[in-house]
Every structure is written in structure tokens, then in C-alpha cells.
Amino acid sequence: MNTSEPSASPSFDFASIEKKWQKKWGAEHLFEVDAQEGKPKYFVNFPYPYINSYLHLGHAFSATRVDVMARYKRAQGFNVLFPQGWHCTGTPVWAAAQRLREKEPKQTAIMKSLGFSDDEIEKFSDVEHWIDTFVPAAQEDFSRIGASVDWRRSFITTSLNPPYDRFIAWQFRKLKEKGYLVKGKHPVVWCPKDQMPVGDHDRLEGEGETPQEFSLLKFAFGDDFLIAATLRPETVFGQTNFWVNPDVQYMRIKVKNERWIVSYECAQKLLEQDWQIEFLDPVPGSELVGKYCKAPLINREIIILPASFVDPRFGTGLVTSVPSDAPYDYIALLDLQKDTETLKLYGLDSKVISAIHPIPIIESKTYGDLPALRIIEQLKIKNQQDPRLEQATQTIYKEGFYSGKLKAACGTYAGMSVVLAKDKMKVDMAAAGLLEPFYELSGKVTCRCLTPCAVKVVSDQWFLNYGDKTWKDLVKKCLSKMNLYPELVRQQFNYVVDWLNAWACTHHHGTGTKLPWDEHWVIESLSDSTIYMAYYTIAHLIKDYPVEKIDDSFFDYIFFGKGTGDAEMQRMRKEFLYWYPFDVRSSAKDLIQNHLSFCLFNHVAIFPEEHWPKGFSVNGWLLVGGEKMSKSKGNFFTIRDMLEKYPADALRAGLMFGGEGLDDPNFDFTNAETVQQKLEQWYSFVQDYYHPSSDEKELNRSDKIFVSAIHRYLKEGTEAMELMNFRSGFDRLFFQMQRVLKEYLKRGEPNQAVVNYFIECQIPLLSPFCPHLAEELWEKIGKKGFVSFASWPASDPSKIDLKLEETEKVVDKTVSDVMNVLKLVKEKSGKEGQTIYLYVMPQELSFFDAAVMTRRVGKEVKVFAVNDKNKHDPEGKAAKAKPGKPGIFIS
RNA sequence: GCGGGGAUGCCGGAGUGGUCAAACGGGCUUGGCUUAGGACCAAGUGGCUUAGUGCUUGCGCAGGUUCGAAUCCUGUUCCCCGCACCA
Numbered sequence: 001m002n003t004s005e006p007s008a009s010p011s012f013d014f015a016s017i018e019k020k021w022q023k024k025w026g027a028e029h030l031f032e033v034d035a036q037e038g039k040p041k042y043f044v045n046f047p048y049p050y051i052n053s054y055l056h057l058g059h060a061f062s063a064t065r066v067d068v069m070a071r072y073k074r075a076q077g078f079n080v081l082f083p084q085g086w087h088c089t090g091t092p093v094w095a096a097a098q099r100l101r102e103k104e105p106k107q108t109a110i111m112k113s114l115g116f117s118d119d120e121i122e123k124f125s126d127v128e129h130w131i132d133t134f135v136p137a138a139q140e141d142f143s144r145i146g147a148s149v150d151w152r153r154s155f156i157t158t159s160l161n162p163p164y165d166r167f168i169a170w171q172f173r174k175l176k177e178k179g180y181l182v183k184g185k186h187p188v189v190w191c192p193k194d195q196m197p198v199g200d201h202d203r204l205e206g207e208g209e210t211p212q213e214f215s216l217l218k219f220a221f222g223d224d225f226l227i228a229a230t231l232r233p234e235t236v237f238g239q240t241n242f243w244v245n246p247d248v249q250y251m252r253i254k255v256k257n258e259r260w261i262v263s264y265e266c267a268q269k270l271l272e273q274d275w276q277i278e279f280l281d282p283v284p285g286s287e288l289v290g291k292y293c294k295a296p297l298i299n300r301e302i303i304i305l306p307a308s309f310v311d312p313r314f315g316t317g318l319v320t321s322v323p324s325d326a327p328y329d330y331i332a333l334l335d336l337q338k339d340t341e342t343l344k345l346y347g348l349d350s351k352v353i354s355a356i357h358p359i360p361i362i363e364s365k366t367y368g369d370l371p372a373l374r375i376i377e378q379l380k381i382k383n384q385q386d387p388r389l390e391q392a393t394q395t396i397y398k399e400g401f402y403s404g405k406l407k408a409a410c411g412t413y414a415g416m417s418v419v420l421a422k423d424k425m426k427v428d429m430a431a432a433g434l435l436e437p438f439y440e441l442s443g444k445v446t447c448r449c450l451t452p453c454a455v456k457v458v459s460d461q462w463f464l465n466y467g468d469k470t471w472k473d474l475v476k477k478c479l480s481k482m483n484l485y486p487e488l489v490r491q492q493f494n495y496v497v498d499w500l501n502a503w504a505c506t507h508h509h510g511t512g513t514k515l516p517w518d519e520h521w522v523i524e525s526l527s528d529s530t531i532y533m534a535y536y537t538i539a540h541l542i543k544d545y546p547v548e549k550i551d552d553s554f555f556d557y558i559f560f561g562k563g564t565g566d567a568e569m570q571r572m573r574k575e576f577l578y579w580y581p582f583d584v585r586s587s588a589k590d591l592i593q594n595h596l597s598f599c600l601f602n603h604v605a606i607f608p609e610e611h612w613p614k615g616f617s618v619n620g621w622l623l624v625g626g627e628k629m630s631k632s633k634g635n636f637f638t639i640r641d642m643l644e645k646y647p648a649d650a651l652r653a654g655l656m657f658g659g660e661g662l663d664d665p666n667f668d669f670t671n672a673e674t675v676q677q678k679l680e681q682w683y684s685f686v687q688d689y690y691h692p693s694s695d696e697k698e699l700n701r702s703d704k705i706f707v708s709a710i711h712r713y714l715k716e717g718t719e720a721m722e723l724m725n726f727r728s729g730f731d732r733l734f735f736q737m738q739r740v741l742k743e744y745l746k747r748g749e750p751n752q753a754v755v756n757y758f759i760e761c762q763i764p765l766l767s768p769f770c771p772h773l774a775e776e777l778w779e780k781i782g783k784k785g786f787v788s789f790a791s792w793p794a795s796d797p798s799k800i801d802l803k804l805e806e807t808e809k810v811v812d813k814t815v816s817d818v819m820n821v822l823k824l825v826k827e828k829s830g831k832e833g834q835t836i837y838l839y840v841m842p843q844e845l846s847f848f849d850a851a852v853m854t855r856r857v858g859k860e861v862k863v864f865a866v867n868d869k870n871k872h873d874p875e876g877k878a879a880k881a882k883p884g885k886p887g888i889f890i891s
Numbered sequence: 892g893c894g895g896g897g898a899u900g901c902c903g904g905a906g907u908g909g910u911c912a913a914a915c916g917g918g919c920u921u922g923g924c925u926u927a928g929g930a931c932c933a934a935g936u937g938g939c940u941u942a943g944u945g946c947u948u949g950c951g952c953a954g955g956u957u958c959g960a961a962u963c964c965u966g967u968u969c970c971c972c973g974c975a976c977c978a
Contacts, residue, residue, distance in 0.1 A: 050978055090978060186976085199977095210976095401892075419892060463976090492895050492973085499894085504976045525978060589895090593973060620896095621972085626903080657916075659904085662896060664971085666903065670917055677930075731905085735915055806910095813944080819934080821943045833942095858933095877942090885944040 014647030021775045022143055030788060031148040033081055035578030042078035043582040044070050045533055047595060048085040051134040052093045053114065054638040055141050057667060058622040058629060061655045065619060065726060066586050067147045068656060071768035072721050075792035081579055083153040083536040084142060086135050088160065090525035091199050091510035093130045101125040127511055131156060141639040145648045146771045148788065152540035157528060158511045163542045163550050167535055168513040168528045170555040171606060180605050182465045186504050187211035187439040190272065190456030191447035197508045198447050206445030211455040215426060216436040217320060219293040224252060224259045226293050229315030229438050232397065233429065234422040235322040237410040238361040239295045241303050243319040243332065245310040246286040250317065254278035263317025273439060274457040289346045295320065296434035306346060307332040309384045315440060323372060324358035325400060327392040330372040332384045362404040362418060369407060371396045462515060463502035464527060466601055472497055474604040483615035485724040486661050489592065496593045526594055530602035534559060537579040538572040584615035589662060592618060617724050620664035649770035650676035653730060656769055660727035678738065679773055690759050690781045693752040701847060702747040703754045705808050707799050709740040710758060714795040717765065733765040748855050761793040807847045810884050815856050821888055836861045839871065839878035839887035
């Protein structure tokens with residue numbers, strides 16, 4: 001092997017370069033930063049990941065965005081803080097550990113797929129083992145992709161970290177003091193045996209099912225009320241009759257001062273839902289048939305009829321009939337009208353029954369004004385036992401709810417959209433005492449103890465009252481002053497802030513911090529992660545502070561400057577004041593409607609205005625190969641998987657080049673591979689071309705074009721970086737830069753000083769994206785210190801010469817014309833052209849260089865001004881010359 | 892339905908009133924180099940035409956404004972995300 005030629009070994013070992021520099025950064029504590037008087041700071045962060053597994057490529061995307069920003073700002077001269085903590089609060093890990101304790105096969109299989117041995121899996125039945133495993137793994141992954149994190153400030157959440165635990169307790173006491181926490185009723189899925197709420201993970205069946213809000217409607221029936229439950233109170237104007245199951249024994253119960261008739265099962269549910277009731281006597285369903293009751297709101301007497309589809313276990317076991325919009329009701333009516341036997345059995349007058357017709361009440365786009373009829377015809381449903389009725393009901397519900405408008409039959413509500421009318425009618429009927437809320441599960445849920453679950457209304461649930469108007473106004477004020485990247489998410493944020501309502505912020509179980517004044521509650525995970533960015537400012541110091549001395553007055557001092565503090569506390573106060581607020585927090589767009597908005601609400605509630613967040617950056621969801629990452633599609637990748645395939649620098653750049661803005665970025669394998677190749681080429685190029693030289697030759701035309709382009713892309717790229725448009729940034733600062741370099745070299749005879757200058761620019765520009773390679777090259781060209789701290793090259797507007805670059809386009813075009821003509825000559829005459837004569841306008845002579853043209857065309861090129869008397873022009877081609885378009889003659 | 896974002900070549904995507912057949916990246920075709928592959932270099936990649944510098948088509952669909960529109964306006968179709976108490 002010839003070692004004297006650097007280009008003889010163009011490929012090199014990315015892995016060892018990465019290790020080398022990660023080690024050096026660590027050894028020099030490069031990214032461990034403290035408050036530094038007089039130096040401007042920049043604080044970036046992103047939501048701490050939940051540590052229930054290895055981090056995936058989506059995390060890498062988010063982390064890289066933040067790291068690129070951190071490195072860019074560092075190059076801009078800022079003292080940059082990029083801390084990283086880990087979120088352990090919540091139920092998933094807690095539940096998974098419990099499942100492993102119970103040796104559940106599904107969870108065990110998941111652990112196996114992550115590569116854990118049976119012995120190891122057993123250890124995961126302890127929550128702490130998850131933390132001990134995945135937190136170091138996550139930190140390792142971050143380090144391996146080159147994230148410039150100050151690891152001293154890393155921490156975990158929950159009571160496992162007492163100082164943090166106390167911080168959250170402090171936060172909640174503050175919120176309570178200020179009246180932002182309210183107590184209220186809240187429906188949960190409940191196991192009557194365990195006397196506990198049942199989360200998704202505790203269910204044998206019914207994952208994803210939630211309490212659904214129904215309305216109980218009251219139908220006056222003598223001195224009693226028949227109660228029907230409905231999801232569609234807006235359809236009351238279409239009521240034609242009432243359904244009862246004649247085979248069911250109903251119960252008369254006392255509720256408040258009223259007597260209700262409902263099924264026995266319903267009465268049980270009412271008890272769970274916090275109603276005070278008293279059982280009176282049974283009422284056989286058959287006795288009700290044929291009688292009349294008064295429908296609420298419309299005050300119409302409607303007949304009570306028998307129907308077999310009525311299920312005592314669902315709702316109240318009584319149903320109001322709206323045949324126009326409810327397929328069940330319509331088909332039951334048809335069934336009954338044909339069923340002379342039943343009519344006879346209950347002594348029902350067939351004339352009366354036949355006279356019952358659906359009343360058109362809602363006009364919907366696709367199903368017209370009698371949707372139930374329409375859909376039953378479409379699906380050819382024959383009777384009330386058909387299972388497709390369920391699907392038909394849902395289809396119509398969705399259609400009617402979203403696109404429906406109330407028709408004239410609906411009295412004062414006519415003309416309103418269903419969306420609006422529904423709420424209005426609920427409010428009106430509730431005010432009239434005709435409607436009560438009721439919850440029913442959206443599907444069957446069975447607890448792991450095999451007990452069927454029901455809805456329980458918890459009466460002492462704590463809420464963060466995000467519906468509060470004055471609180472919202474503060475958030476809007478904060479928002480109006482924030483930098484948002486991209487700016488167009490502002491609309492979305494304003495919308496969300498308006499729409500957010502009271503948020504249940506406590507859970508019965510899971511890991512986390514206990515609600516300090518009501519310790520049977522655990523603070524829920526989205527609620528304990530709203531202002532912790534402030535905790536980063538002191539996280540490294542508080543670790544060494546005596547836990548017992550950390551109380552509310554401690555935090556009051558650190559964050560508000562209230563009271564006095566010892567030397568350590570003063571230092572923490574200083575750190576907080578220096579770093580806070582954060583400058584930008586970056587996240588995927590799905591967190592807009594919860595986490596990011598909560599972050600603002602809690603900041604404005606707790607902190608004075610000078611510590612309100614300054615910026616959010618929002619990005620799309622990372623796609624891999626154009627598709628959502630998913631295990632079932634086989635395109636789910638952890639960071640560690642990817643680092644096996646690609647060098648960290650290629651991975652980072654590939655991710656950043658995948659996309660920007662709100663669109664979903666796409667990580668494409670070919671992109672990462674391309675980047676890797678280009679980086680390798682760049683590495684050899686620098687080795688081959690960088691030669692320190694004191695030779696200051698005057699810049700020629702070609703040099704000036706090159707320098708102009710450098711400064712132009714530098715300007716464009718820097719602007720993109722400021723807006724966190726890293727795709728554009730990488731494009732301008734690397735791909736375009738490399739392109740103009742290539743063009744420059746093509747023009748021949750590069751000026752060593754200019755090439756050196758280019759290399760000295762390109763390396764720091766590459767550094768935010770590909771920090772390892774950049775460090776290596778920085779060292780290779782003999783620069784002192786780390787490129788991580790090198791200054792960002794400044795664009796010099798005086799060097800940008802657009803006119804000059806424009807003239808080069810003319811030359812390019814001419815070259816391509818010449819090539820074209822050469823080709824045609826060969827095709828037509830079979831002869832190779834030997835010499836090319838160019839006739840250009842005199843003023844253009846200065847940028848047509850015969851040597852350059854000869855080099856680029858590969859044949860001898862002679863250049864003349866059109867008016868040159870000595871020109872060689874046998875065919876008068878010179879006459880064709882125009883500004884920007886030389887005449888061409890080939891011999 | 893509401894709120895938000897979109898629709899440009901074979902693909903990912905630039906481009907927001909003229910100089911844009913359309914950056915950059917990928918793919919593909921041809922040629923060079925090479926034992927071969929990869930890499931690299933060169934040319935090509937809507938249609939037509941041509942010893943060139945030309946014409947034409949086109950930016951979801953339909954209209955409109957303008958001397959001129961992918962870009963502005965109106966209508967319309969389709970796609971994606973969210974609509975919650977779950978991290």
C-alpha cells in the first residue's frame with residue numbers, strides 16, 4: 001500500500017472517530033455548562049422520553065433537532081444548555097411490571113423480543129429495574145448519536161427521586177393556593193370487586209373502552225317517571241313511541257323527590273355513579289305496554305310498545321323511540337306493525353300502531369332526512385335481531401352528528417347544526433329537570449380479576465382548571481410573545497388554549513408524586529411534567545443538597561427569591577436566574593394539544609412573566625421509508641438498531657434532511673447512505689486539498705464566483721438555521737456548498753487560499769449536523785480546540801456578486817450548447833469536431849476564457865469577439881451571436 | 892362537522908406574480924473507468940424540432956383577476972393530523 005498518497009485510503013472508520021470524539025468531549029466536560037456572567041445563554045430542551053423501552057428513531061429525530069440547534073447556537077457564541085431527564089411517571093411501566101409479576105405471557109414475549117433473558121425478565125417485575133435498565137441505555141443512545149448534553153443535570157421523575165418529588169409537591173401546593181386546582185366529579189372505569197379504577201393494562205378485555213356520556217330523559221308516567229338513556233338527546237323531536245321489554249321486571253326507585261322506573265341493572269349503576277337511591281317495588285314490563293307517557297321537551301303523549309331488542313343491562317333498560325334516526329327503533333316498529341300476534345297479545349290497536357310514522361327531524365348530507373330508513377334499505381336489514389344494526393347506528397350517528405342540521409319539526413332549534421343543538425338542548429332540558437347525565441361503557445370491559453367493570457363517578461377527583469377564562473388569557477398573553485417554529489402553529493395553539501377544559505390531574509395508581517394534601521392520589525404524568533425545565537437549572541446542585549432541607553420555602557427562594565438561602569441555595573438561585581426561561585422547547589406536533597399547552601398554563605400560573613417560555617418548536621411524526629414506524633410493518637427501529645447500520649453523523653444528517661416544518665419528516669435509507677458516501681468523499685477531499693499556504697494570489701473570475709456562492713449559501717443557510725429549518729439548512733450549508741465547490745474545481749486551477757477558506761468554512765458548518773467528522777477534520781487541518789466551539793462563519797454581503805454568478809450561467813449554457821452541437825455534428829456527418837470557434841459580444845469577452853472552455857468541452861475552443869476582424873468565420877456564424885448566446889462554429 | 896396542514900416530475904421535495912421544465916437529494920438510461928461489483932466521472936431523463944441559441948405541454952380540478960400565475964381571488968375534489976383526561 002502506498003502510504004505517501006492520502007487519497008489512496010479514502011475510506012476510514014467512522015466508528016472509531018465517533019468514539020474518539022465522544023470520549024474527548026466527555027473528558028473535557030465540554031457540554032457541562034454553568035451560569036457565566038456576561039455571556040449570553042441559550043437554553044434548549046425537549047420533553048423527556050418515557051422510559052418503557054429502548055429509544056426509537058423518532059426520539060433520535062427529536063434529540064437531533066435539539067442538538068443541532070444547541071451546536072449551532074454554541075457556534076454563534078452562546079453559552080448553551082442542553083439538559084436531559086427521563087420520565088418515569090405513570091401507569092405503563094408500573095402495569096407492565098405488575099403483569100410480569102403475574103407472569104403474563106404477552107408482556108413476557110415483549111421483553112423477550114427486546115433481547116432479555118428469562119432471569120433478566122424476572123427482574124423487570126420491579127419498576128426500579130426498568131429505570132435501572134432503560135435510563136442508562138437511553139443516555140448511552142443519546143451519547144452515541146453525539147448529543148451535546150450536560151449529563152450532570154440529568155434526573156428521573158417520581159418519588160424515586162425525592163428532590164424532584166418535593167419539587168412537584170411544591171408546584172401543586174402553589175397551584176392549589178392560587179385556585180387553579182378544583183375538585184369535581186369524574187367518571188372512571190371501575191372494578192366493583194377490587195374497588196379500583198381499571199386502566200387499559202388491568203383489563204382482560206375491553207382495551208380502549210371509555211365511559212361514554214349518555215343523557216337520562218324523564219318521561220312523566222302518572223306520578224312516576226320512566227327513564228330512558230340516550231346518546232342523542234337532540235333527536236327528541238322525532239320521538240314517536242317508547243320501548244319496553246315486556247319480559248323484564250323493572251324497578252321503581254326513589255331518586256331525590258322523584259320516583260323513577262328503570263331496570264334493576266340500571267339502578268345498580270346509578271348507585272356507582274354517585275346517586276342516592278332507594279328501591280321501592282318491582283314493575284313488570286308487560287304492565288307498561290299499551291299505556292302512554294309524556295315525552296320530555298316536546299310534551300307529547302307517546303305510546304309504550306313492546307320490543308325485544310331492549311336490553312335491561314344497557315342504559316336504563318327502557319328506550320325512547322326515534323324511528324327516523326335510529327335503525328333499531330325503525331326496524332322494531334316495522335316488526336311490530338306486521339306482528340298481529342303480539343298486537344293481539346297486548347291488546348294493541350293495529351290502526352294506532354300503523355299510524356306511527358317516522359318524523360323527519362335532521363337533514364344529513366348523505367342520508368337525507370330519514371337516515372334510519374335509508375340505511376336499512378341500503379344494508380337490506382330484515383329484522384331487529386340483525387347484528388349489523390349496531391354498525392348502521394354508528395354510521396348514522398357520525399353522519400348526523402357532524403353534518404346534520406335540525407329541520408322545521410324541531411321548534412326553536414330548527415336550523416341549528418346537530419353539534420350545537422345537542423349541547424343547547426341538553427342544557428335546556430337539564431334546566432327544566434328533564435335530563436340527567438349518565439355514563440355507560442363504550443364497550444364491554446372485564447377486569448383481570450374476571451369481574452365485569454362498570455362506570456364509577458368519582459366525586460373527589462382533582463382537576464387542573466384549564467377551562468378558567470382568566471388563566472387562558474394569561475396563556476394567550478404568553479403565547480403572543482413566543483417564538484414559534486414554524487410560525488404557522490400559532491393558530492393551532494390559540495385554538496387549543498380556547499378549547500382546553502378541566503384536566504383530571506390525579507390517578508389512583510401508577511408511579512409518580514403523591515398529591516401532597518390528599519395522598520391517596522398520584523399526580524398524573526402529563527401534569528407532573530409541565531414546569532420541570534426550571535428544575536434542570538438546578539438539577540446538578542440539588543442532588544448534593546440535604547433532602548430534608550428541601551421544602552416549599554427552599555423552592556420559593558430558588559424560583560421566586562423569597563426569603564433567604566444558604567450559599568448553595570444562592571448558587572442555585574443564580575443558575576435559575578441565569579438560564580431561565582428556556583429559549584426553545586422542541587416537540588412533535590401531537591403534544592400541542594396537551595403537553596406543550598399544559599406547559600404554558602403551568603408556567604403562567606407559577607412563574608412571573610420574565611420566566612415564561614420563550615419558544616416552542618414543533619415538528620411532524622417521523623416516517624421511515626415513507627411509512628409510519630410500526631412493529632407490525634417491520635419498520636420499527638431503535639436508535640441502537642440504526643447505529644449498527646449507519647455512522648452517527650450519517651444518521652443525524654439523514655434525519656435532518658428527512659424534512660422540516662409540520663410535515664411528517666421521512667427517514668429514507670438511501671438518504672442516509674448517500675450522506676455517508678458524501679461525508680467520506682468530503683473527508684478525502686479535505687485530506688487531499690487542504691494545504692496551508694501563505695501564497696495570496698489575487699482572486700480571478702472563477703475564484704470570485706465561488707466565493708460569492710459560498711457567501712450566498714452561507715447567508716441562506718444561516719437564515720434557515722435560525723428558524724430551525726434544518727433540512728434547508730443542511731441543503732444550503734452542505735449539498736449546495738459542495739455543488740459550488742465541484743463547479744469551481746471543474747473550472748480548473750483552484751486557488752489554494754480559496755480552497756483553504758472553503759474548507760475552513762465547511763467544517764464548522766457541518767459541525768451541528770455531523771459533529772464527529774467535523775471534529776476529526778478540524779484536527780486534521782491543524783486547528784486548535786474543538787470545532788464544537790468554533791465560530792460560525794459569517795456571511796460577508798460584500799462578497800456576494802449576483803451579477804457575476806449570473807454571467808457564469810451564460811457560460812454554462814454555452815458549454816451545454818457546444819456539447820449539443822458537437823453531438824449533432826457527429827450524428828449528422830460522422831465526424832468528430834476538432835476546433836470550436838465561439839463568437840461572443842465584446843462585453844462578454846471578459847468571462848469567456850478559452851482555456852476554461854477548452855477544458856470543460858474537451859476540445860480546443862477559440863473565443864473571438866463578434867466584431868473581431870481576425871475571426872475565423874467561414875459560415876458567418878458570428879452573425880448569430882447575441883448577448884448571452886454566443887455564435888458557434890465547429891470545424 | 893370543527894381546528895390545523897397539504898395536493899408540483901418516476902419518488903422525496905424547492906419554488907409564492909415574470910428571468911422556473913422546475914433547485915437539491917434519490918431512482919432510472921447510456922457511455923467512460925474497473926477482472927467484476929461498488930465508488931467515481933460524463934451525458935440524458937414531458938413532447939416536438941434542430942449544427943445548437945426554437946416551439947409546446949405542465950404545477951389536484953373548474954373558473955376569474957392580470958400584459959403576465961404553480962404563485963392572487965372564487966368555487967370544487969381528494970389526502971393527512973387532532974378532537975382529550977392517554978403517554
